[in-house]
Amino acid sequence: MNPAVTHPARNIMVLYTGGTIGMQASANGLAPASGFEQRMREQLAGQSTLASWQFQELAPLIDSANMTPLYWQRLRTAIIDAVQVHGCDAVLVLHGTDTLAYSAAAMGFQLIGLAVPVLFTGSMLPAGVADSDAWENLGGSLQALTDGVAQGVQLYFHGELLAPSRCAKVRSYGRHPFATLKRFGGAAHAEPLPAQLDYRQPKALANVTVLPLVPGIAAQLLDALIDSGIQGLILECFGSGTGPSDNPAFLASLERAQQRGIVVVALTQCHEGGVELDIYEAGSRLRQAGVLSGGGMTREAAFGKLQLLLGAGLPTQDVRRWVELDLIGELR
Known part of the structure; x- marks a missing residue:
């Protein structure tokens, strides 16, 4: 099917x-x-322009600050069941905004091949409070799906559809918390994809973490992560992908990570642009130590992509190859 x-x-x-x-006041806050x-049905009663919809509450209900890759597995199963068991031709996920971009990006990778649209939305203020954006986002999402949305995963917020592979939460206030980042693209699109990446194939949990570089970062910190059992590491570098190239201990730690089969991917800390490891010596030294280029990927996309590739059980050399190729638009 054409996406x-x-x-x-x-x-x-x-x-x-x-x-x-959907939050309400408690003794410890929202x-x-x-x-x-029931609140949703009362709010939408009489809106005859909307398609038929049904509702499922996932357990446990969480503040999205408590989101985990394990919860993503339950969410993935619920989305697939909605289509294959309940006969739905679209899915709307109501989610907290703090990690919404992470979850949407992760599902974009986890649901490769699923031929229905999946929208993620939420709100910055709870439904029912003054000036809340809840009902406009929820009603707008349902209307967008009713009118027709391309298959695949997208965010819907304040009347705008955003690709989760390219966006991030950039504001903690207001009606426009998400934005598409201006990142470099141009990577070749990966075709055909390995069968293991199809949504029908089970995925294991992967141990992935993120390490932002700061001036004077010590090799001991990297060593501690390597020894913690991680399978993938997102290294948030300076500028176009530079790091402490004059620190032999740090470079040796990166080489040790590669020898252990840990996949290390370099991203930029900049809001715009991307990684080009071969421009500066401080970047090429990282490449020589086994670090892969994440190009213009966002942190959210890179985290979800590594969860997919490592969780699919691909050989390490295949994971390393697919990291630098575009799967769902994250490197376009």
Whole structure:
């Protein structure tokens, strides 16, 4: 199926994970709360332009600050079941905004080949409070799916569709918390993809972490991560992908990571641009130590991509190859 083709949805599954959109006051502040389906039905009653929808509350409901890759596995299963078991032709995920871009990016990779649209939305203020964006985002998402959205995973916020492989949460306030980052693209699109990456194939949990570089960073910190059992490391570098090239201990640690089969991917800390490891000696030394270029990938996309590639059980050399090729638009 052509991913650009849109089809109006007739039966939408709404998956509620928690998040600000349905939170209510508790003794310790706002907390996720059950009962959102009834509030949603009351709010949307009489809106005849919307497709039929059904509702499923995932357990446990969480503040998205508590999101984990394990929860992503449950979410992935719920999305697939919505299509294959409940006969839905579109899925809407209600999610807290703090890690929404991470989850949407992860599902973009985890659901490769699923021929339905999946939208993620949420709100910056709970439904029902003054000036909340909850109902406009929820109603707008349902209307967008009803009108027709291309297959694949996207974010919907304040009337805008965003590709999760290219965006991030850039504001902690207001109606426009997400933005598409201006990152370099141009990587070759990977075709055909390995069968292990198809959404029908089970995926294991992968141990991936992120290390931002700072001036004077010690090799001991990198060594501690290497010895912790990680399988993948996202190294957030300076500029176009530079690091402490005059620190032999740090470079030796990177080489040790490669020898252990740990996949190390360099990203830029900059808001715009991307990694080009061969421009400066301080970048080429990282390449010589086994570090891969993440190009213009966002942290969210790189984290989700490594979860997929490492969780699919591919040989390390194949994982290293696919990291630098475009799968879902993360390197375009």
